[in-house]
Amino acid sequence: MELVKSLDYISVVQEINDKDKNDFVQNLTEAFNDVKLHEQGKKKLKSAKDLLN
Numbered sequence: 001m002e003l004v005k006s007l008d009y010i011s012v013v014q015e016i017n018d019k020d021k022n023d024f025v026q027n028l029t030e031a032f033n034d035v036k037l038h039e040q041g042k043k044k045l046k047s048a049k050d051l052l053n
Contacts (some may be wrong), residue, residue, distance in 0.1 A: 003029055009036075 037043035
C-alpha cells in the first residue's frame with residue numbers, strides 16, 4: 001500500500017482489506033509502475049503480439 005500511495009499518478013480513495021482484492025491492487029500497481037519505467041526507457045516490455053503468442 002505504501003508503494004501505491006507513493007505513486008503520483010494514483011490517488012487512493014480507501015484501503016481494501018480483502019486479500020484477493022488487495023493482491024489485485026498490488027498487481028495493478030506493479031503493472032502501472034512497469035509502464036512508467038517503459039516510458040522512461042528503463043524497462044523493455046513485450047508487445048501485445050508477443051504476449052498473445
